Amino acid sequence: MNDDALTKALAAATEAADNSQQLEVVKAVLIAQAISQAAAQPQHTCQHDHQQPKPFDAKKWWTIGGLVVVGGCVACALALAFALAATAVAIAATCATGCFLILRSLWRDYAKHR
Template sequence: MSDDALTKALAAAAEASKDSKQLELMQAVVIGQALAQAMQPQQHSCQHDHQARKEFDARKWWTIGGFTVVGGCVACALAMAFAVAAVAVAIGATCATGCFLILRSMWRDYLNNR
């Protein structure tokens, strides 16, 4: 990470820290990482290839967040559909029970009057 990018990240973190204490903690972590990197000795004389550090990919996290939100909405819609279906079954069972009780009473009256 270049010094310019680190400076911009620290400036953005400092501006965002006004909104929340969590962002203040994130700023402290970024500063701690910068200090830890500054304290580590840089050795470039080794013979093996170093893998490049991957930079932060906002698109990946937006995609993950989007899928999470869509998945949550789908799960919520399915839960609502299940709840409505359960209420419909309960209403139907209540109506059916009432009908059967009324028909049984009418059948007994019919048999008694015969």
Template sequence: MSDSLAKAEAAVTEAQTNTAVVQLALAAVELAKVAATAQAQQPACHHQAPQPEFNAKKWLTIGSLAIIGGCVACALALAFALAAVGIAIGATCATACLIVLRSMWREYRGGRA
């Protein structure tokens, strides 16, 4: 960096013979060169964010809860299906019973409707 400063000083002393505007322009150019070299010398950051560790216990817990939830849902669906079958059987029996009772009632009344 001292080399760049030496160059800037040499440019300034050379610019003293020119007008004030030219001196200012040369100083700005040298300053830009110094800034560019300083920026180019900085190493790029190759840092990577730390990767989280694989937590087997967490995934085992999630998998177990999913399996248990699926089993509970299956059991509830099976219970609903059995209840529906029971209601259907009960409705069929009630219908058959009413038909038999209606027939008996007609026979009791002597065939009159």
């Protein structure tokens, strides 16, 4: 029986060695496939132009800032003119209402004495 166990152990060891060799072959095939697929795929290339960033242009920003300041001043002047016009309209409406009331009072007095 000792001989039989030794034979079984030897057969198992041989089968394990064969399996190890088969696994190494499969591993080598998979690595070769991965390498060939990587070589077959085209490299990614950018479709847009790579331009260097433009240098800082202080004159452009001074011009933009100046235009914003002038635009703000013009807007402020227009807002002031609108406010003055609205005030003038309010004063004129008040005066017109006062004149209308005075004239109506005079007209009633005149109509009573007739």
